[in-house]
Amino acid sequence: VASAAVRSPVAKVAKSVASAAVRSPVAKVAKSVASAAVRSPVAKVAKSVASAADRAACKVQAHVRRCSSQAWLKVLDAATTGPGKGLAFMRAQLEKMGAQGGQVLGSLILASTKGGDSKLASLRKRTIIKILTGSVTLVNRCLRALLPRWLTPSRRGIQTAMASLHNSGTPMPLGEEGLLANYSLEVLRMDGEGRLWRKKVDADGDARYEEAFGAGCALPCAHAPPSAFGEEPPPVGARGLIKRFTCRVDTRVIKPEKGVSAAEARRRHQETQEVDLVTLYADKYLEDTYPSLLAKCMQRAIPRRLKATLDFDYPSDFMPRAMRDKPLEVLALDLDMDLAMRFDSTEPLFDLNEMNLGGFSSIAQMENDARLVFFVRGDNGFPSLGTLELRSLRVEANALAWWDVFDGAIDLAFKKDDPPRIAWDIEVALGHARLPLPDCIEDTFLAWLTGTVMRSFNRAYPLHIAIDPAGASSSEREEQDGEAAGGEACSAPAPAAVELPPISEAEQRAYDGLFSSAAKGCATVSRAAAAPVFASASVGEGDVDHIWGLCVSARGSDTAASRSEDELSSAEFAAALHLAAAKVGDLLPGGLPLSMPGSLALYISEAEEAAEAAE
Numbered sequence: 001v002a003s004a005a006v007r008s009p010v011a012k013v014a015k016s017v018a019s020a021a022v023r024s025p026v027a028k029v030a031k032s033v034a035s036a037a038v039r040s041p042v043a044k045v046a047k048s049v050a051s052a053a054d055r056a057a058c059k060v061q062a063h064v065r066r067c068s069s070q071a072w073l074k075v076l077d078a079a080t081t082g083p084g085k086g087l088a089f090m091r092a093q094l095e096k097m098g099a100q101g102g103q104v105l106g107s108l109i110l111a112s113t114k115g116g117d118s119k120l121a122s123l124r125k126r127t128i129i130k131i132l133t134g135s136v137t138l139v140n141r142c143l144r145a146l147l148p149r150w151l152t153p154s155r156r157g158i159q160t161a162m163a164s165l166h167n168s169g170t171p172m173p174l175g176e177e178g179l180l181a182n183y184s185l186e187v188l189r190m191d192g193e194g195r196l197w198r199k200k201v202d203a204d205g206d207a208r209y210e211e212a213f214g215a216g217c218a219l220p221c222a223h224a225p226p227s228a229f230g231e232e233p234p235p236v237g238a239r240g241l242i243k244r245f246t247c248r249v250d251t252r253v254i255k256p257e258k259g260v261s262a263a264e265a266r267r268r269h270q271e272t273q274e275v276d277l278v279t280l281y282a283d284k285y286l287e288d289t290y291p292s293l294l295a296k297c298m299q300r301a302i303p304r305r306l307k308a309t310l311d312f313d314y315p316s317d318f319m320p321r322a323m324r325d326k327p328l329e330v331l332a333l334d335l336d337m338d339l340a341m342r343f344d345s346t347e348p349l350f351d352l353n354e355m356n357l358g359g360f361s362s363i364a365q366m367e368n369d370a371r372l373v374f375f376v377r378g379d380n381g382f383p384s385l386g387t388l389e390l391r392s393l394r395v396e397a398n399a400l401a402w403w404d405v406f407d408g409a410i411d412l413a414f415k416k417d418d419p420p421r422i423a424w425d426i427e428v429a430l431g432h433a434r435l436p437l438p439d440c441i442e443d444t445f446l447a448w449l450t451g452t453v454m455r456s457f458n459r460a461y462p463l464h465i466a467i468d469p470a471g472a473s474s475s476e477r478e479e480q481d482g483e484a485a486g487g488e489a490c491s492a493p494a495p496a497a498v499e500l501p502p503i504s505e506a507e508q509r510a511y512d513g514l515f516s517s518a519a520k521g522c523a524t525v526s527r528a529a530a531a532p533v534f535a536s537a538s539v540g541e542g543d544v545d546h547i548w549g550l551c552v553s554a555r556g557s558d559t560a561a562s563r564s565e566d567e568l569s570s571a572e573f574a575a576a577l578h579l580a581a582a583k584v585g586d587l588l589p590g591g592l593p594l595s596m597p598g599s600l601a602l603y604i605s606e607a608e609e610a611a612e613a614a615e
Contacts, residue, residue: 102141240368
């Protein structure tokens with residue numbers, strides 16, 4: 001019916017009338033007038049002026065968002081010495097900048113740390129703490145900028161310690177006195193058949209493997225089985241033992257009690273610096289809860305560690321004793337924390353899209369199939385406790401943290417009413433006979449027991465974590481970790497501003513070709529699709545993560561809202577490759593920058609502007 005209607009005489013007449021109207025002199029005149037108006041000098045000038053104004057505004061905006069640390073220090077000084085509105089204005093501007101605001105704050109923290117204890121440095125430190133205290137958003141963004149500087153070195157430190165202990169062939173004593181003095185820790189190696197091997201190193205430095213729990217060890221007359229790793233086995237490499245290390249932290253700033261000024265809070269903390277507040281609060285709780293005579297007996301008999309578990313309330317502005325010397329430089333935080341470590345796979349244990357964990361993951365680039373197992377061996381006639389192989393670990397916890405921002409220290413305390421939740425995949429065998437434990441005990445009871453041990457890190461006995469806010473250079477890290485240059489190496493971002501030459505035409509063509517091959521016809525390239533490009537240039541995984549974060553943070557607000565952090569446009573990808581080439585070509589002696597260099601930031605901004613104009 002529709003086809004017949006189209007072929008009907010009425011439809012043909014309507015079509016011919018419409019065609020004649022389009023070809024009519026009136027239509028031609030209207031079209032030529034419109035075309036002449038577009039081509040007129042006035043329209044061209046107006047369009048040119050508007051385009052130039054847009055480009056100028058974009059350049060100014062890009063410069064303001066991504067200016068050097070020295071420029072931001074001047075802004076900070078102006079906010080410090082000016083009225084209170086200046087501080088609020090600076091906080092608002094940093095919040096508007098998105099992830100780049102966290103990068104700026106990280107740069108300011110590093111610059112202020114190097115200033116020592118001068119009067120100006122002290123003023124800057126107090127101002128930065130005020131900015132952080134007034135905005136949880138900025139605290140999270142600042143941690144997002146600084147955590148990657150700690151995450152990869154932490155993973156390397158753990159795996160290097162495991163490999164070194166195994167390669168040395170020497171057990172590590174668990175204690176110098178008491179019961180632990182009779183036990184030592186060994187790191188054994190497991191072969192494909194599940195047998196465990198102990199490494200032995202003689203006086204000449206020659207290494208060999210012997211089976212740890214085999215007939216060759218129990219019967220002296222028996223022939224030792226051939227080693228599964230050859231007669232002259234190479235040392236186990238540290239790189240790649242931990243396949244993935246992920247950390248997510250959401251924070252809430254703990255503010256002092258209402259009606260208490262900052263000066264009063266500071267005076268109170270400094271006066272109680274040498275006072276054991278935990279014992280004081282616990283004794284007061286016992287005195288209020290029990291009869292006088294019984295309370296006095298309990299105050300004397302109960303040790304401090306047990307007193308810390310009593311059901312008394314701490315004041316909201318409580319700080320551990322070690323943090324009370326400079327209370328104005330300490331940030332008290334309520335943390336929602338997730339931690340995961342995998343020895344068996346690089347697959348995430350968290351839902352990265354839901355929890356936004358991509359920027360907090362450190363992933364090994366080199367493959368390492370060595371399986372290491374912990375063995376607690378008994379000495380001096382004491383029985384061996386057994387072996388433990390950790391495959392994956394996940395910890396979810398709510399905790400309190402006191403962050404000494406400029407001294408690089410964190411005291412972490414888990415809450416009594418909300419213990420940590422642990423899920424892991426482990427294999428435990430008891431004694432020298434290696435009797436396997438049921439899964440219900442391995443995965444449930446031992447996880448509960450470990451959570452109970454973690455709860456012992458409370459306000460009275462916090463877990464002290466020392467971090468270096470200024471970071472170490474890539475060469476220092478590789479020397480400490482015993483890792484060769486390249487591959488997995490991750491340089492510490494330099495706090496100073498970095499400028500690179502703009503992208504040339506030849507480089508642009510090369511970058512466009514790489515983008516086309518990786519994107520496969522799409523408008524953006526994903527992190528996974530771009531990985532082979534960076535790997536072929538010998539760019540470390542940690543460096544790629546940092547460069548990727550710089551490109552994401554260089555986006556304008558509209559682009560950031562509409563594009564995933566796991567994808568880069570062609571201009572952002574070109575900027576990432578330009579930074580990677582500068583890193584590989586030793587054009588960045590101080591390491592990767594904390595913020596995008598001005599030339600590349602402007603390049604991305606102009607590309608965004610051109611894309612918006614085209615749309």
